[in-house]
Amino acid sequence: MSAALVSGLEAAGYEVSAANSAEEGFFLVHTLRPDLLLLDLTLPQRNGLDVLRQIRKEGIDLRVLILTSHNTVEDRVEGLRTGADDYLGKPFSFTELTARIDALLRRFLMSLPSQFVTIGDLSIDTKSRTASRNSGQLDLTAREFDLLLYLAENRGRTVSREMLAKDVWHENSRFTPINNVIDVQMARLRKKVDDPFEVKLLQTVRGLGFILREPQS
Amino acid sequence: MSAALVSGLEAAGYEVSAANSAEEGFFLVHTLRPDLLLLDLTLPQRNGLDVLRQIRKEGIDLRVLILTSHNTVEDRVEGLRTGADDYLGKPFSFTELTARIDALLRRFLMSLPSQFVTIGDLSIDTKSRTASRNSGQLDLTAREFDLLLYLAENRGRTVSREMLAKDVWHENSRFTPINNVIDVQMARLRKKVDDPFEVKLLQTVRGLGFILREPQS
């Protein structure tokens, strides 16, 4: 089933990756950052809806089309309420599937040209290069803004020092003491973004890097 | 919610009137002829989109910013297709709201070329090429006036040195020492526009450029 779908969709011009378990799926979602996820609810071990719940909890921006044989109204409602964007019950026609995929991707692309990025009460205006929290303007320097924006664009994902060195500092190699530069700049950014507020958005992931997100339960 | 918005927006310097029903809203739109309508889709009786449809049907020239908790992609697309100019889902940051309002009003105001531009107590007459502050005429040279006018046309927005070089000095490239020319001219303009007064309208945004605006909190 999975193999047939992949070859069919690839023939139709989509770029497809398949996962055969919930764990592999999670890994791919995090690394590839796909535009859309076809989620089969009848997974081997884990409940498909749990997968969806976790994805939504992490705040990943991802269209999800649920694919299942449980085609009752209850399942439909529960799936959509959990955060799915569309629902398709088996058996389905391949044409209908591609039509729905196209519809979802079209909407996805329409909502893209957003000038703003928002994480909790933090709002970033990429056009005027200003940021504010709690309706209060933040006074950031050029590099501080670049750093915050990069973290915001990767919100919910841990960004490594390597990524920061490459994408924010544009350093090809990392044998320079760029490591400490990042730490210092991060501290300066925190002083302005997090220190004056109750909820801390800028968290450290020891051994990996940093992440910008709303604190979880 | 409505009351909080009104007081917040009035504090931010907008002239605001609130309606608590679709009918009252129609009445106000017809009598006050506002520049912009903040439309909450979750109205008591009538569907907010119907209101929008009717306004568009009557051909009233009015920016409409939809405000709603239905923040799904479908609603977004439908709202924009019905004729809204912008869309903001709850919960939203107040800063983002004002930024979007400003963007819409700017587009609106840009479309009708006016003879006068005012920023605070500064008033510029584009026709006679004169400017005054606090009812006192400013004695500006040709280039000083061009510079001030350009900043005024982009008030509230940061203008870069690149923009100034291109649009005020009409220099195609910027490898000339135009950079310093801008600085010097800016200093001369400041001496006349800002130095004799208490509130400074001409601010520099380090690393980006300059901005003409009333000082904020």
Add this chain to the structure above:
DNA sequence: ACGCAGATGTAAGGAAAATGTAAGCCAATG
């Protein structure tokens, strides 16, 4: 055409802000 005055452009130096560097400390981990 000439010279004057105001306007504009150029260059150099200095001040302040931003950014980078280094060293020591602290906290987590095994």
Add this chain to the structure above:
DNA sequence: CATTGGCTTACATTTTCCTTACATCTGCGT
């Protein structure tokens, strides 16, 4: 309790902006 990674502080360097003085240009009256 040692090791590693991260944080903090103080200081050095770089960048950006402002200022000043002077050079050149332009328009205008004679």
